[in-house]
Amino acid sequence: MAKRIDVSGLSAFYGAHKAIDDISMTVEPRSVTAFIGPSGCGKSTFLRTLNRMHEVTPGGRVEGKVMLDDENLYGPGVDPVSVRRTVGMVFQRPNPFPTMSIYENVAAGIRLNGDRVRKSDMDAIVERSLQGANLWKEVKDRLNKPGAGLSGGQQQRLCIARAIAVEPQVLLMDEPCSALDPISTLAIEDLIGELKERFTIVIVTHNMQQAARVSDRTAFFNLAGVGRPGKLIEIDDTERIFSNPSVQATEDYISGRFG
């Protein structure tokens, strides 16, 4: 239940502004792929094109192909809503629904879609998802408390539980730890290691140690200058990127000699 992503010739625009230019890469199933690069280089934009969230932004437009196994996400007749059910997403800032309890937050993906699920089945899904997100032990006695009452790290794990409850094939994470303290970050990183057994995971991060710790493959993005579109510089096994990258710019960025 994890799929390969094949991107070819993908460019994304905000109105007339081209944010990323002609990106091609392959994301292997059941692995963690990390995107690194300076701010504004289009990592997050590229991530959002992988589940068609980019076009939610007013003026957002995409050219090129994203193949999920053998289906083009941007092909004719493809419903962005079903794409997003297949490719889930976790955001930078934890964003549990403030009107809902912990239980309802996890059940939200299923309930909001209007799927009728029996109470006992739903209980099982919620428990499985919370266990999957390593949150079950902490919240099992207060499932009816509001999700917004949890700590930041717990909220982020709640968001991960919410995302995996709808059983996606791919999980996109947009700087999931940047708002968290080191201990919560460690918890999330451990979780990513467990989740890659079941999902294809793509993570955007500014923390290069984190990329080195959690990912199997790393992609380095860069931009030629302010206002110029971001480009993929190289993608390779994480070990190679951090020890012996083939492009000089990558080495400069990783070693802190950038710019």
Place this chain on the structure above:
Amino acid sequence: MSGVTMNEPLVADDVPRASRPLRQPRLPRWTPAALAAASVALGTGIGLGAGLNSRIQWGLIAVLLFVAGMYALAARVEGRRQAKDRLATSLVWVCFVLAVIPLVSLGWETISRGSKVLDGNFLTHSMAGVLTIQPGGGVYHAIIGTLEQVGIATAIAAPIGLLTAVYLVEYGRGRLAKAVTFFVDVMTGIPSIVAGLFILSFWILMLDFGYSGFAGSMALAILMMPVVVRSTEEMLKLVPNELREASLALGVPKWRTILKVVLPTAIGGIATGVMLAVARIAGESAPIVLLVFGSQLINNNPFDGAQSSLPYYIYEQWAAGNEASYDRAWAAALVLIAFVMILNLVARGIARWKAPKGGRR
């Protein structure tokens, strides 16, 4: 310049720097209150002594004494900057008192005069068979009228206003959205008598329907709609975009996201906005005079025949011009204020109950 070397410090160390004291004399905390009391007493004294018969003149003297006295005292004891601060503070207090005086006096007048004939009998009887010069009679028919007219107006205006706001915030792009916003602004400025005249010419004169509570409701709905649109729009804009994205990223369609995530998050504020709009139209009398015609009898059917309403009843009783009808007008005014007050409390209750926050339940 030959004597200046590179190593010489720009500020010489041996120049004595004025050390500012960190503590300064302060007026005691009770000074403003004491000075206010003294000013009022002095103002009254001067007013009485000089034979000024207008209480407003007494008040002005007291205000001047208070503001000037506070400034002079602070300037003498605390210093210039603190004196300016005191001046601004006392002006703010004076403005606050000026704003509260009408409110308190309105409440006091209405309660003291209105409670004279306000009793169970007054609330449960109409004016049927009661001559205006007689005491007795009641307001029941007007309460029924107001409840039904305002209820129908809300049933028309709230859904339309809500959907318009959802369109403007969630979908509206380009010319159409701008045009809608513009016309909502224009509608906000429509005087109630114009809304009444529009329904009169359209519904009663052109389509040939008779006077009815429903005709009044339509005019009230016109007045209510832009208020609902505006307040709902503001509330929907407050919902963080992250919540919409979180829901969309779960594969929830946009319309369900709006229905299940955006609206519930904003429902407290939306309810408050609708209630305030209701409170606004509950006091309208012009469209009622034109369209509902007014009646002394209980008419439970808003779709057929003349009705009364609270503002109309107040106007009618006051126009009758005698002791008994004045009492009834004041009592009805008290009922109307209580009605609006209860609506506001209900709205606040809903807002508090529904407000999304961390430590709830």
